[in-house]
Amino acid sequence: MNLRRAFLIVFSLPLVTVAGYLLFLWASTIHDSVDEGTKYGFTIGETKGAAHLNLLKWRNKNPELIVITYAKVDGYAQEQFIKLSFEFDELKKYDQWRVHLNGERSGSNSIRLTFENENLTNIYRHRQYYELP
Numbered sequence: 001m002n003l004r005r006a007f008l009i010v011f012s013l014p015l016v017t018v019a020g021y022l023l024f025l026w027a028s029t030i031h032d033s034v035d036e037g038t039k040y041g042f043t044i045g046e047t048k049g050a051a052h053l054n055l056l057k058w059r060n061k062n063p064e065l066i067v068i069t070y071a072k073v074d075g076y077a078q079e080q081f082i083k084l085s086f087e088f089d090e091l092k093k094y095d096q097w098r099v100h101l102n103g104e105r106s107g108s109n110s111i112r113l114t115f116e117n118e119n120l121t122n123i124y125r126h127r128q129y130y131e132l133p
Helices: 002-028 048-061
Strands: 030-034 068-074 079-084 094-100 111-114 121-128
Touching: 048 094, 048 111, 048 121
Parallel strands: none
Antiparallel strands: 030 121, 068 079, 068 094, 094 111, 111 121
16 A cells, blocks of 8 residues: 555656646746737837837836847848847837847747837737747
């Protein structure tokens, strides 16, 4: 009887560990899209200038913050990711800003701001603690 209990413990412990880890990943993942209202300090309908000021507030709290966009680059056939400065004159040229919250290697922790006609139309928040192949 003790041998049976030992086998049960030995084989159930890894199962419980893996299940707990998967539960953590599921509970900590964020996929949040906002089309109206205010979220993360940004407001749907605000201008690029207002969004830029809010972005600078985020940067003051988090100096590792970077902004990239996905756009056509001279000399390349396809669109490429471009790292942008925080200067408004550069940012205002693009209709989508991807704000990586933990630096360059943090594509899994970001906020995407989408603009149409110079106004913010969508705020998308993405966070996951794992990499997909």
